[in-house]
Amino acid sequence: MDTLLQHLLNGIILGGTYALLGIGLTLIFGIMNVVNFAHGEFYTLGAFAAYFFLALLGVNFYVGVAAAIVAGVLIGALCERFVLRPLQGENIDTVMLVMIGVWIFMQNTELLIWGGIPQSIPHPFSPRPLIVGPLHVNSIRIFVFVVAFCLIGASHLAIQRTKLGKAMRATFQDREAAALMGVNIHRIHTVTFAFGSGLAAAAGALLGPIFLVYPSMGDLAALKAFSVVIMGGLGNFMGATFGGLMLGVAESLGAGYISSGYKDGIGFIMIIFVLLFRPAGLFGRAQRIG
C-alpha cells in the first residue's frame, strides 16, 4: 500500500511538471494552430538561461528564474517576428516545417555554446527529502508543483479576464472580424507566441535545478507536451493540466507495476486508448479556447 501511495505521489508531482510543459504549447498549438516543434527548445533555453544566471553569474534563485522566463519571452517574440510572420497565411505544414528548422537550429546552437556535458543549477532547497509517514518527497519538487499551478492559474485568468486575453481569443477565432474591430493582429500573434514560449522557458528554469541541463533535454519534453495538449483538448488549459497529471500517474504506475523499460510507452498506449474512446480529447467538447 505504501509503495502504491509513493508511486501515486511520484506520478502526481511528475504530472504537474508535464502540465507545466503543456500549457505553453496549448497556447501556441491549440490556439495559434502552429505545430511548434521548437517548443522543447524554449524549454531548454529557459533551463540554460537559468544555468547562466544562477550557476555562472551567481544571481539570487528567484531573480534568476524570472530572468530566464524573460529570456524565453524575448526570444519567442523574435522568433515570431522574423520566422513566423513572413509565413502568415501559409499552410499549417509549411509552418510546421519552419519550426522544425528552428528546432534543429536552436538545439545545435546550444550545443555549440554550452557543449554537450550536462550541467546542474544550484538552488536554495535542501536535498534531503521531506518524510511524511512512509512517503518521501523532495521540497524543491513541491515548490515547482506549486509554482506550476500558480502559473497555470495566472495564465488562465490572463486569457479569460484581461483585455489582451480577449483580443487573443478573438484573433484566433475569427481573424478578419478581430482586425475589423481594431485588434492589432501582428502584435497579438507576437504576444501569444512569446507568452507560450515564456511558459516553456519557465518550465525549463524550474525543472532544470531538479534534473540536469543539456542541449537535447527538450526533445522528450516536447513530445510529452504535445501528448498532454492534444489529450486535454486543443486550446484547453484545464484539459492540458488534467492530461499532464494523468500522464504522470500512468507512467509512474506503469513503470512501477508493469515494466520500467516500457515506461514511456505506457503514456503513449494510454493516449491511443483515450483518443479512441474520446476522439476530441478528454475535454474536447468543451469550449475550444481557455
Next chain:
Amino acid sequence: MLAAALVGVPVWLTNQYLVHLLILAGLFTILAVSLNLLLGYTGQLSLGHAAFFGIGAYTSALLDVHLGLSFWVGLPAAAVAAGLSGLLIGRLAFKLRGAYFVLVTISFAEVVRLVSLNWMELTQGPLGLPGIRPPSIRLGTMASIPFHGKGAYYWLVLALAALSYGIASRVVRSRIGRAFVALRENEALAESVGVDAFRTLVLATVLAAAMAGAAGSCYAHYVSFVGPEVFLFSYTITMVIMVIAGGKGTLLGPVAGAVIFTAVPEVLREAQQFQMTVYGAILILLVIFMPRGIVPYLKERRAGAP
C-alpha cells in the same frame, strides 16, 4: 538522357561514396514518395512513418537472421508486414482527424520503437541484428552470386524508386487519387459525393506503409545491421522535411526533396561542428523563401508567375 545516365551510374561513376549517397537518396525517394501520398495528397499528417520503414527493415532482417530466408522473400514480406501494420494503424487512427490523428500516429511509432527496444527475445533489443546477408541472384539450381559492390544495390534501389514513383503517379491520376485530393480539400463535400473517407484513407495508408516497408527491407540488407534506431522520430522528421520542402502534393516534390536533403548534410560536412546549425538555418530560409516547396517554386518561376 537523364534516364540513361541514371541507369548507367555504376558504370561511369567510380566514386563509391557517391554511389552510396545515390543509393541512400533512392531509399529516401521511396520513403518520401510514400509519405507524400498521405501528407501531400490526402492531406493527413502521419508522423509515424518511420514505424513502417522500421517494421519492414526488422521483418526482412529477422527472416534472414533467424530463418535464413533471402532478401527476395524478405522484400515482399516486409512490404506485406508494413502494409498490414498500416491497415491496423489506419483503422485505428482514422477514427480521428487533425491533431488527434497526428498524435496517434506519433504514439504508435513510439510504442513500436519501445517494443523493438524491449522485446529482447524477438529483436535483440538495443543490441540490434548485425550480419544481415546481402541479396543474391540465383544462377540455375547450384550457384548464386551475392550482391557484391554497390552496383547491384544501386540498380535494385533505382528500380524500386522508379516503381514507387510509377505507382504513385498512377494512383494520383486515377479515381482513387482524385478521391485523395477531394478528401484533402473538403472531406464533408467529398463524402457527400460518395467518397468513403475511412476506406480511402486507410487504403492510402496501406499503400504508403507497404512502400516504406519495402524501402526498409532494402536498407536492412544494404547496411546489414538493424537496430531500434530505425524507429527514431528523427527519421520521420527527415522524411517530412523532404516531402514538404520538396513540394508536397506534387509528384516530383518528394523526389527532389530526397535528393537535395541527402546531399545537403553531406556537403555540410565541411562545416565541421557548425554542420547541424547551418542545416537548421538553411531549412528556415528555404521555407521562408519557398513556402510551397522547391518544385512548385521552380514551376512558378518557369511559368513566369511572380
Next chain:
Amino acid sequence: MKHGKRISLAGMLLGLLALVALAGPGAVAVAQEPIKIGVIQPLSGPVAASGNFVANGARIGADWVNERGGVLGRKIQLVIEDNKSDPKEAVTAAEKLIVRDKVPAIIGAWGSSMTLAAMPVVAKHGVPLLVETSSSIKITKQGNPWVFRISPPSEMEAAGLEKVLAQDLKIMNTDFLAVNTDWGRGAVGAFGDVLKKYGGKLHAVEYLDQAATDMYAQLTKIKNSPADWIMVTTDVGQIALILKQAAELGIKKKILTTGGSSAPNKLITLAGPAAEASYHIVIFLPWFPEAMPDAALAKRFVDEWNKRGLPFEGLTESFRGHDAVFTLAKAIEIAGKAEPTAIRDALKKVTWTGLNGPIKFDHEGQSWPSIYMIQIREGKITLPPFMRRS
C-alpha cells in the same frame, strides 16, 4: 555541381600522379603527404560530449606523434567525421573517409550500433577499424578480420573485477539499474554472470530510457528489494540524477557504477553529497596518473589536456582517442607503409603500453585493457586500498 568538379579534378590529379610515378622514382613529393587517419565519432546529438572528448584525445595523440617526427617521416592528419548517433550516418562517414579521403585506417565509432553498421563497410573496402569505446561483445564475434578493439566489452570488465566484487566489496546481493541500450543490457548480463559464478545474487533489475530524467518509479521498486547494493550502468548525467533521486527517496544502499562513463568529478559537482561513498569502475585514473602502468605518459596526457583548457571530466574517455592514434601509428611503423592490408597485419604484432595499460590484440582482434575502481569520499576521488596493490 561541386562533387562533379571534384571528381574530374581528382581524376586529372591521379592521372598526373600516375605519369609521375611511372616516369621513375620521382615519388619524393608524394612521400611528404600526411598520412590521413579517419575518426568517426558522435559529434552532435545526445552523446556529443563523449564523442568530442574522444576526438580531442585523438588530436593530442596525433599532435604528439607529429612532434616526434611523425610516422615513416610523414605527419599524421586526422579526418574527423560526425556519425550523429545514427548507424546510417556511420556507414556514410566510413564510405566518405575510405573513398574520398582514402584513409588507410579508421578509429570509431563510439556507440556499438554505429560500429556494427560501419564494420561491413570496412570489410568490403579492406580497411582496418580500430574500435575505441564500443562495448558490445558482438563486435569481435562477427569474424570480421579488419576489426580491432582496445576498449573492454562488459564481459571483460566484469571478469577483470571479479575478485574485487567478491572479496573486497563483498557484493552478495545487488540490484541493477541500467540504461536501455546494448551497453546497459550487456553490463547486466555480464555482471550477472560473474555474480552467479561466486554465489552472489541479482535482485531488482530495472532499465531506464536513454533520455529519461525521472527514475522514481524504478528506484521505488529498488527500494523495496532486500539487496544492499545497487549497480548502475549509464552516463554521468543519469548517474547524477539516480544518486540524487535515490537519496530523495531515502534509499540507503551502497552504489557501484560500471562502464567507465561516470566522470566521477563531474558527478561530485552534479550530485553533491548524494555521491558520497559511491564506487565507480573506470578505465583511466586521471586523478592518480602515478597509479597507471605508464605513469609518466599518463601525467603528461593529463597536463596537456588541462593545458588545452578542456573539461577535466573528459579525461575518463579521451584517453581512448590518444591510445587509438598511437596504436595505429605504431602499426604503420611496423608495416613500413600506410597501406590498409599491411596495417591490418601489423596491428596483430603491435604491443605497447598506452594510457590505459598494455595493448596487444588477441586472435579476435580484442586487446585486454586494465580495469580500475575509485571511490568518492568527502567530496574527493580516492583510490580504495584494494586498488593500491599492484
